[in-house]
Amino acid sequence: MSTVLLIQSKDAISGVSIPEPVKQYFSQAMSGEAWSYTYRGQEGVFYLEKAGKGQGHAESERLRKAGSSIAKSLNADKTNSVNVINVDATAEWGVALAEGLALTNYKFDKYLKDREKTALSLKIITYSGAGAEQWNAVQTIVESVFVARDLVNEPVLGLNATGLADKFVQLGQQAGFSVEVWNKAKIESQKMGGLLSVNKGSQDPPTFSIMEYKPANAKNSKPIVLVGKGVVFDTGGLSLKPTPASMDYMKCDMAGSAVVGGVMYAVGKLNLPLWVIGLVPATDNRPGENAICPGDIITTFDGTTVEVLNTDAEGRLILCDALAFAKKYEPELVMDFATLTGAAARALGAYGSAMMGTADESVKNDVKAAGDKVYERLAEFPLWEEYSEEMKGDISDLKNLGKAEGGAQTAGAFLKYFTNYPWLHFDIAGTAFNHAPDAYRVKGGTGVGVRMVVQFLMNKANG
Ligand SMILES: [Zn+2]
Numbered sequence: 001m002s003t004v005l006l007i008q009s010k011d012a013i014s015g016v017s018i019p020e021p022v023k024q025y026f027s028q029a030m031s032g033e034a035w036s037y038t039y040r041g042q043e044g045v046f047y048l049e050k051a052g053k054g055q056g057h058a059e060s061e062r063l064r065k066a067g068s069s070i071a072k073s074l075n076a077d078k079t080n081s082v083n084v085i086n087v088d089a090t091a092e093w094g095v096a097l098a099e100g101l102a103l104t105n106y107k108f109d110k111y112l113k114d115r116e117k118t119a120l121s122l123k124i125i126t127y128s129g130a131g132a133e134q135w136n137a138v139q140t141i142v143e144s145v146f147v148a149r150d151l152v153n154e155p156v157l158g159l160n161a162t163g164l165a166d167k168f169v170q171l172g173q174q175a176g177f178s179v180e181v182w183n184k185a186k187i188e189s190q191k192m193g194g195l196l197s198v199n200k201g202s203q204d205p206p207t208f209s210i211m212e213y214k215p216a217n218a219k220n221s222k223p224i225v226l227v228g229k230g231v232v233f234d235t236g237g238l239s240l241k242p243t244p245a246s247m248d249y250m251k252c253d254m255a256g257s258a259v260v261g262g263v264m265y266a267v268g269k270l271n272l273p274l275w276v277i278g279l280v281p282a283t284d285n286r287p288g289e290n291a292i293c294p295g296d297i298i299t300t301f302d303g304t305t306v307e308v309l310n311t312d313a314e315g316r317l318i319l320c321d322a323l324a325f326a327k328k329y330e331p332e333l334v335m336d337f338a339t340l341t342g343a344a345a346r347a348l349g350a351y352g353s354a355m356m357g358t359a360d361e362s363v364k365n366d367v368k369a370a371g372d373k374v375y376e377r378l379a380e381f382p383l384w385e386e387y388s389e390e391m392k393g394d395i396s397d398l399k400n401l402g403k404a405e406g407g408a409q410t411a412g413a414f415l416k417y418f419t420n421y422p423w424l425h426f427d428i429a430g431t432a433f434n435h436a437p438d439a440y441r442v443k444g445g446t447g448v449g450v451r452m453v454v455q456f457l458m459n460k461a462n463g
Contacts, residue, residue: 001080001081001082002046003018003082004046004085005018006048006085006094007049007051007088008052013087021043022043022046025039025041026046036048045077051090051093064096064440066100067096067104068100068440069439070101071105074121075120080121084127086127086131092131094130098135100440102142103442105122147258147265152252152254156251159232161206161283161284162204165209169181171261171264176268176269177267177278179209179212182210193298194300194320195208198237198283198311203286206282207280208282210277212278213268213275218273220275222331224333224334224335225331226334226336227323228254229336229337230280232251233284234253255432256315256449258432259426259447261280263449263450266454274460279322285312294309296308297395300324307398319336319415326421327419332421333363335423338425338427339429340428341407341411341429350441351431352377353376353431354379355379357423358422370455381427383416384409387402387412426449433445
């Protein structure tokens with residue numbers, strides 16, 4: 001058992017019930033310039049973080065990172081439990097510190113032979129002080145982020161489209177939402193030609209998962225629909241990707257679907273009074289012998305024809321079926337999540353995700369505010385008419401490729417064609433997967449998107 005103290009005013013240390021020598025040590029040490037202090041003695045290990053170096057959300061993020069460092073130290077010490085005491089800082093800052101600690105306490109180790117010996121030691125994180133009433137919910141949200149990370153980190157050998165759908169069924173059982181899974185025959189009968197065309201080069205059948213959480217006390221009479229790209233592996237198809245720094249991490253191309261799974265899990269576990277639907281079209285994209293060819297013209301769910309100029313621009317082909325399908329719900333809002341374009345990643349790096357769409361300014365502002373609060377920042381890209389012009393076909397209604405410049409927006413413009421409701425598209429290509437750890441955004445799947453959407457939905461539920 002270790003203790004973490006978050007203190008804003010130096011004098012507040014006097015009121016904390018910790019052993020006297022520890023208190024004396026911190027009282028003196030806090031006159032220094034540092035913001036982080038550690039006491040190691042026979043009384044145990046105590047961490048103290050001073051709050052208030054920065055302001056607002058920036059300080060929350062600094063404290064999440066401080067919590068992340070502490071989590072690493074606790075596990076290095078083989079500590080089993082930690083008590084976070086927010087002595088006198090705001091609830092937001094206290095929770096941020098503990099959240100950063102909890103988000104770092106993650107390891108994808110199911111394939112390690114010695115995992116029982118090398119597993120993380122930290123199991124219990126308790127919290128007291130301002131923000132304590134939020135702690136259970138925050139832990140549930142962290143768990144939901146781990147759901148998304150696990151899904152992303154699982155390679156395609158362990159998670160094909162059927163496996164992904166099975167996971168959603170399991171999550172539904174755990175969190176209390178319903179899941180209907182369409183198999184290939186059903187998808188064929190529904191003429192989801194986008195999804196089927198991407199699947200043509202694969203040995204494994206596609207799936208289309210429909211998740212629904214509809215509590216009796218739902219505040220919204222029209223559902224919020226979440227759509228996630230579920231390309232469980234993207235080779236690029238016949239437009240084959242190179243391996244280094246490209247195909248080698250394409251197990252993450254279903255990260256959008258992981259956002260949907262993670263959010264549905266959180267919504268169910270938190271019993272949010274909101275009607276939420278999750279849609280995931282899933283397949284791998286492979287250059288099998290029957291794979292679609294550049295130049296092929298396909299017919300999507302709503303009858304739109306698309307000339308496939310590049311088989312690596314497949315995400316939009318499966319998403320357009322789901323977006324057109326979503327019309328039947330007459331949704332209040334549709335949010336889609338996809339590792340869609342390198343262009344979005346090049347524009348923003350790993351520091352934020354691209355957002356674009358047709359929802360009202362007020363909805364966009366609410367979503368951006370939720371993103372700022374949890375530091376999953378969003379930058380809005382425009383959907384100017386010219387981007388839609390670029391996607392018009394010559395011998396088909398649309399083509400699946402625009403110019404290299406503005407590639408995130410032309411992808412967005414392609415998707416927009418299939419919507420007739422308030423809609424937001426999130427391109428998480430740059431943020432969904434880390435090649436090296438960045439504090440609590442660990443190496444591998446980051447679970448980005450889950451905290452932002454859950455925050456947005458919680459604000460909505462409380463609004
Ligand atoms: Zn691709």
